[in-house]
Amino acid sequence: MKSKPRFLKSIIGTLLLSGAVQASAADQTILNTSYDIARELFAAYNPTFEQHWLDKTGKTIEIKQSHSGSSKQANAIMNGLSADVVTFNQVTDVQVLHDKGKMIPGDWKEQFPNASSPYYSTIAFLVRKGNPKNIQNWGDLAAQDVALVFPNPKTSGNGRYTFLAAQGYAQKTFGKNNEAQVDDFLGTFLKNVSVFDTGGRGATTTFVERGIGDVLITFESEVNNIRNQYGADNYEVVVPKTSILAEFPVAVVEKNVKKNGTEDVSREYLSYLYSEASQRLLAGFNYRVHNDVVKKEFADTFPEVDLLTVENIAGGWPQATKDIFTNGGKLDRLQRR
Amino acid sequence: MATHLSAADTRPRHKRVLPGLSLSLGTSLLFISLILLLPMTGLIMQSVDMGWDRYWQVISDERVVASYKVTLWAALLASIFNGFFGLLLAWVLVRYEFPGRRILDALVDLPFALPTAVAGITLATLYAQNGWYGDILESLGLKVAYTPWGIVLAMAFTSIPFVVRTVQPVLEELSPEEEEAGMTLGASDWSVFRRVIFPALWPALMTGIALSFTRSLGEFGAVIFIAGNMPYVSEITSLMIFVSLQEFDFAAASAIASVVLMASLVLLFAINLWQARYLRRLHGRS
Numbered sequence: 116m117k118s119k120p121r122f123l124k125s126i127i128g129t130l131l132l133s134g135a136v137q138a139s140a141a142d143q144t145i146l147n148t149s150y151d152i153a154r155e156l157f158a159a160y161n162p163t164f165e166q167h168w169l170d171k172t173g174k175t176i177e178i179k180q181s182h183s184g185s186s187k188q189a190n191a192i193m194n195g196l197s198a199d200v201v202t203f204n205q206v207t208d209v210q211v212l213h214d215k216g217k218m219i220p221g222d223w224k225e226q227f228p229n230a231s232s233p234y235y236s237t238i239a240f241l242v243r244k245g246n247p248k249n250i251q252n253w254g255d256l257a258a259q260d261v262a263l264v265f266p267n268p269k270t271s272g273n274g275r276y277t278f279l280a281a282q283g284y285a286q287k288t289f290g291k292n293n294e295a296q297v298d299d300f301l302g303t304f305l306k307n308v309s310v311f312d313t314g315g316r317g318a319t320t321t322f323v324e325r326g327i328g329d330v331l332i333t334f335e336s337e338v339n340n341i342r343n344q345y346g347a348d349n350y351e352v353v354v355p356k357t358s359i360l361a362e363f364p365v366a367v368v369e370k371n372v373k374k375n376g377t378e379d380v381s382r383e384y385l386s387y388l389y390s391e392a393s394q395r396l397l398a399g400f401n402y403r404v405h406n407d408v409v410k411k412e413f414a415d416t417f418p419e420v421d422l423l424t425v426e427n428i429a430g431g432w433p434q435a436t437k438d439i440f441t442n443g444g445k446l447d448r449l450q451r452r
Numbered sequence: 453m454a455t456h457l458s459a460a461d462t463r464p465r466h467k468r469v470l471p472g473l474s475l476s477l478g479t480s481l482l483f484i485s486l487i488l489l490l491p492m493t494g495l496i497m498q499s500v501d502m503g504w505d506r507y508w509q510v511i512s513d514e515r516v517v518a519s520y521k522v523t524l525w526a527a528l529l530a531s532i533f534n535g536f537f538g539l540l541l542a543w544v545l546v547r548y549e550f551p552g553r554r555i556l557d558a559l560v561d562l563p564f565a566l567p568t569a570v571a572g573i574t575l576a577t578l579y580a581q582n583g584w585y586g587d588i589l590e591s592l593g594l595k596v597a598y599t600p601w602g603i604v605l606a607m608a609f610t611s612i613p614f615v616v617r618t619v620q621p622v623l624e625e626l627s628p629e630e631e632e633a634g635m636t637l638g639a640s641d642w643s644v645f646r647r648v649i650f651p652a653l654w655p656a657l658m659t660g661i662a663l664s665f666t667r668s669l670g671e672f673g674a675v676i677f678i679a680g681n682m683p684y685v686s687e688i689t690s691l692m693i694f695v696s697l698q699e700f701d702f703a704a705a706s707a708i709a710s711v712v713l714m715a716s717l718v719l720l721f722a723i724n725l726w727q728a729r730y731l732r733r734l735h736g737r738s
Contacts, residue, residue: 186698211700267681269695310598311681313694320573325580327598441699447515450683 141177145377145384148198150185150205150272151316152337156400157202163396164387168380176380184314185272192216192368199372199381202365204334205272206425207432209364218370232362233388234402237420238280239335240353241322241342248329252355253284256330257303264310264328266318268439268446273315275440277332280359282439283423287357302449334361339401339416360422363402492713498706510707518684519692520711522600526688527668530607531615535661538615539653545616546623560617563610572677575606579678598680603688606675607668614667615660622656651734655727662723666716 149157161178168176181188181196185203192198193216203209209231212218224230242250248261256263268274281304282297289296309328312318315337322331323345331338335354342350365385372378387393394406398413410417429435439445499507510516545557563571579586579597586597596602626649634644672690679686689712696705 184698186700190697190700215700267695270691270698308682309680311683313676313681313691317677325576325597326582327580436699442510442513442515442696442701442704447683451514 141175143174143377143380144177144179145199145372145375145381146179146181146197147200147202147384148181148188148192148196149202150188151182151314153202153204154180154182156397156402159400160388160393160396163392164384167387167390168383171383178384189216192218192371197371197375198368199375199377200365200367200384202363202385204361204363205275206362206364207436208272209366210432212366212368216370218368219366220369223366224364226367227365227385228389229405230362230364231366232364233385234363234394234397234404236334236336236361236363236402237354237358237422238277238332238361239338239358240355241331241333241338242329242351242353244349244351246351246353250330250353253281253304253357254288256281256307256332257300258307261307261330262309262328263304263307263330263332264312264318264322265308265332266314267311270313271315273318273333273337274311275435276334276359276361278439278446279425279428279435280355280357280423283359283428284355284357286428287423298445298449305446305449335403335417336401354418354420357421357423359428360424495706495709495713499703499710502703502707506703507707510704511711515683515687516689516692516708519687519689522603522686523669523689526600526603526607527665529604530611530668531661531665533604533608534612534615534664535657538612538660538664539619539657541612542616542619542623546620560613562613564613568610568671568673569677571609572606572674575602575609575674576678579605597678598686600679600686602678602680603675603686606678607671610671610674611664611667614663615657618656618660618663619653622653626652655730655734659723659727662719666719669712669716 147157147161157178157180161180165176165178168174181191181198183191185201185205185208188196188198188201188203189208189211192201192212201209201212209219209223213221213223220226227233229235240250240256242248248255248258250256250261255261265277266274268278278301282301285297285300289300291297310318310321312321315333318331318333319337319341321327323341331341335352338352342352365388367378367381367385372381388397389406391406391408394404394409395412397404398409398416401416403417404410404413425432425435429439437444502510541560545553545560576597577583579589579602581587581590581597583597589596594601596605630648631644634648639647670690672688672694675688676691676694679688679691681687681691689708693705693708693712696702696708
């Protein structure tokens with residue numbers, strides 16, 4: 116009889132204690148708003164930064180994570196989500212925070228090295244074991260009986276990169292002025308798509324779980340992660356010789372950090388991504404990095420690719436959005452049947 | 453004796469449980485305004501500053517029009533399917549006693565409780581080429597997942613409770629005396645159903661089908677996972693709205709949304725008018 120109240124008391128005591136501990140756990144808190152598939156990456160990065168910040172300033176910091184499609188996140192921030200930093204997978208989603216939200220300065224790309232993109236990736240292919248359709252390059256994807264899976268360029272940054280990469284390949288092969296032939300290739304390429312999922316993870320599910328398609332086209336980092344997760348024996352990674360530079364831009368949300376008083380720690384949070392230790396961590400998650408030492412260490416993982424930029428292919432993101440992806444743009448024209 | 457005294461005879465005629473009409477009506481109107489009308493006005497307002505030309509251009513875009521067709525056809529097929537099977541299900545639940553009836557009854561609400569995205573993913577898993585049903589259907593030459601049929605399937609799944617739940621209470625209230633009268637006059641089972649039961653059920657069934665139809669027009673989560681989303685073939689209107697939102701084009705999104713809203717409103721009003729007229733005729737009070 117006596118043990119019961121004591122038991123209850125101890126539970127309540129523990130709860131109160133843990134609550135108290137939690138309340139005083141960190142001197143400061145910041146919120147990192149990020150894209151969907153970066154959850155594991157930042158879950159690994161945050162503890163290392165928390166330690167770094169403690170060593171440097173003697174203060175504790177707690178980092179909260181929020182993950183969703185990066186356009187959705189940009190919307191949420193403009194609607195009042197008090198994010199301190201953004202780590203996105205699309206330049207346009209950061210740019211909109213300046214253009215429409217007036218929350219970051221226009222020169223956000225100059226605030227951190229490499230156009231504020233601490234790591235990058237490219238678009239690669241995942242094929243089934245033995246590569247039965249013998250896919251080596253973009254040209255093979257427009258063959259007659261190849262079924263492709265990649266997310267809808269209309270709803271996914273991942274899909275937009277894929278489309279632009281294919282266009283870059285075609286421009287290189289047929290000549291940039293040979294627009295008719297480039298569009299012809301892109302039209303065939305689009306006709307080979309069997310499912311248009313709305314996001315990268317959806318496309319992965321379609322290819323891996325539902326067994327649809329011969330090729331999954333997505334970020335190189337995702338391709339390698341899938342292969343690690345679903346068994347290296349079932350799939351093969353093909354990195355085409357020509358592909359696109361996919362930047363993963365970061366920015367401090369000036370308007371929010373001023374209000375939250377988290378300016379210093381937010382800036383440090385992003386610059387620490389460029390440190391050698393962090394770059395090694397990023398490379399471990401199959402992202403390409405700029406640090407020369409780490410680059411050498413991981414040379415085997417990342418084959419040499421001729422990386423075209425969005426500027427090269429379509430004159431930059433604003434131009435690409437206007438010409439290709441907007442309503443009635445090139446993408447719509449090519450898909451018309 | 454008690455059965456002869458209906459509730460209306462025993463109770464004072466205007467006993468009020470809630471305080472005063474003005475207060476309860478006022479509260480209801482306030483909440484309808486806050487929860488329904490205000491968001492809708494907000495939706496319309498977002499597309500107001502775009503001008504008629506642009507509005508028309510957005511809603512009559514070739515690809516968007518293709519999505520209307522796909523959505524309408526799929527919603528129509530799904531609600532007709534639900535009309536048949538929802539009625540059957542309601543009938544079985546009301547008219548028969550069997551073990552597990554309560555469980556089956558509870559299961560009917562599952563599509564409402566389930567997040568629609570989960571429903572979509574589950575359906576896609578089952579009906580994909582390598583799924584349980586998909587495997588069998590494929591061998592019969594039928595492809596469901598990633599075709600417009602997948603859209604019909606997802607819509608039917610998410611909206612079948614509407615039919616069951618509108619028909620069920622009417623079926624329960626139907627007095628057995630009328631059926632017995634029909635039987636004693638020598639009518640066959642089929643003609644009792646056709647002449648006695650069905651006319652009484654018809655308005656509820658139509659309401660159920662209409663609700664199922666309007667719900668299907670707006671369905672998003674369940675559909676996009678199984679539709680394949682191929683332009684001009686299997687893109688639904690909600691996806692077009694979603695696409696506009698992704699492009700930060702809120703005006704275009706609300707313009708397309710307003711079309712769906714209008715269609716649903718017109719349909720619901722039409723059904724309500726028709727139902728009122730039908731009921732008047734049925735009870736001979738025209």
